[in-house]
C-alpha cells in the first residue's frame with residue numbers, strides 16, 4: 001500500500017478520501033485554492049498546500065503534478081469532477097512517477113466521448129440508445145437523421161456531462177433552433193460543439209451499475225443505483241436496489257456493464273450508466289447504454305451501504321497493483337440504501353445557488369445512529385462559496401427494506417437543521433413523501449413535472465421567520 005496520497009479535490013469528497021486513507025495508515029496531502037482557505041478538508045489533512053490564485057487551482061494539472069512531486073506523493077486521488085476524467089492529467093501523473101488512482105488513460109479516452117463510447121459498446125454487444133453517433137456534423141444531415149430516428153429526439157453533446165449540452169426536440173420544425181442552442185452550450189462548457197442524436201426515451205429510468213476491475217484481468221459489479229430522481233438531468237436522490245427492477249433485468253445489466261468495462265480495458269472503479277424504458281416495463285430487453293463514468297461517483301455511498309465495502313479502499317488497492325479483495329459471488333447486496341443531496345440553493349427561485357456562511361448545522365440529530373451516514377465538507381461556521389458546487393452534504397440511510405430506509409431518511413430530513421444559506425431541505429422532505437416516490441413509480445421527468453407540488457415555486461415568507 002502507498003505511504004501517502006495527494007488529494008486533487010476539495011469539499012466532501014476530499015474529506016471522504018482522507019477518512020479511508022487515514023484508516024489505511026496513509027499520510028494525507030491536501031491542496032486548496034485561496035478560495036478554500038480554512039475549509040474542513042484542509043483542517044482534516046495531515047499536510048496542506050495552497051495552489052493558484054482565486055478559485056481555479058483544482059483545474060491546473062501542471063501545477064498539481066509539480067506539487068505532487070515536490071511533496072513526495074506516491075499516489076494521487078482525483079475524486080470526482082475537476083481533472084478526474086482527464087486522460088492527459090493521468091498521463092502527466094505517470095510521467096512524474098505519481099500513481100494516478102483511476103483507470104488507464106486509454107480507457108478514459110475510450111469512454112470520454114459519448115459517440116466513440118457508444119460505438120465501442122455496440123461492438124461489444126451492449127445495447128445502446130438508437131440514434132446517430134457518427135462524425136457528420138452537417139446540420140441538414142443531422143436534421144434528416146432526427147427525422148429518421150423519429151421524434152422526440154435528444155440532441156446531446158458528445159463531450160457532455162452534468163446534463164449540459166442536451167436538448168429535447170419534439171418536432172421537426174424545432175430541430176434547427178434546438179441544435180444550435182445545444183452546440184452553443186456544449187462549445188461554451190466543454191470547448192467541443194459536436195453532438196449526437198438519440199431517440200428520446202419517453203419514460204426513462206436512470207439505472208447505473210457500479211463496476212470494479214483490477215490489473216489482473218478480474219472485473220466485478222457491485223449492483224445498481226437508481227438515479228432517476230433528477231432535476232434538469234442532475235441527480236438529486238439515488239438508491240439501491242432500484243425499485244421494481246426485475247432480477248432478470250438486473251443480471252442482464254450487470255453482465256452488460258462488466259462486458260463494457262472489459263471491452264474498454266478498464267481498471268479501477270467505474271460506473272456504467274443505462275437508461276431503462278419504464279413505459280415498456282423494465283424488462284431485460286428495455287435497457288440501453290448511456291455512458292461510462294471513469295471515476296468514483298458522488299452517489300457511491302449507496303453502494304457502500306448495501307455491500308458493506310469501502311470503494312475508496314478498493315481504489316487504492318487496485319492502484320497499488322493488488323487483486324480485487326472479493327470475487328463476484330462474495331459480494332452481496334443487503335437491504336436498501338438511499339442518498340439525498342442537500343444543497344445550498346433556493347428551490348423557490350429556480351434552485352439558484354445560495355452561498356453564504358453556515359451559522360448553524362445539525363445533520364443526523366442522533367450522532368452515530370446505525371444505518372445513517374452523513375458525508376459533508378462543512379461544519380457550522382464554514383462558508384459555502386459561490387465558486388464551486390453548492391452541495392452541503394449527502395444524507396445516506398441504510399435499512400432492511402426500502403420502506404424502512406424511506407422512513408429513516410424522512411426522519412433525518414425532518415431533524416436536519418442548516419441555518420444561513422437557503423437549502424433544498426424542505427423540497428427534499430416533500431419529494432421523499434410524494435406517493436410516486438413511496439411507490440417507486442417515478443421516472444427522470446418526475447421532479448421537473450411536479451415542481452409546484454414539491455414546493456419549488458415562489459412562496460410567501462415563512463410566518464414563523466417573519467415573527
Ligand code: ADP
Nearest residue numbers: 160161162163164198199200201204206233444
Ligand atoms: P451526462 O453526461 O450529462 O450525465 P447522460 O447521457 O448520462 O449525460 O444523460 C444524463 C441524463 O439525461 C440521464 O440520466 C437521463 O435522465 C437523460 N437522458 C439521457 N439520454 C436520454 C434519452 N435518450 N432519452 C431520455 N432521457 C435521456
Ligand code: ADP
Nearest residue numbers: 359418419420421422461462463464465466467
Ligand atoms: P436575531 O439576530 O434578531 O436573533 P435572527 O435572524 O437570528 O434574528 O432570527 C431570529 C429567529 O428567527 C431565529 O432564531 C429563528 O428561529 C427564526 N428565523 C430566522 N430566519 C429564519 C428562516 N430563514 N427560517 C425560519 N426561521 C428563521
Ligand code: MG
Nearest residue numbers: 162273290291
Ligand atoms: Mg451521465
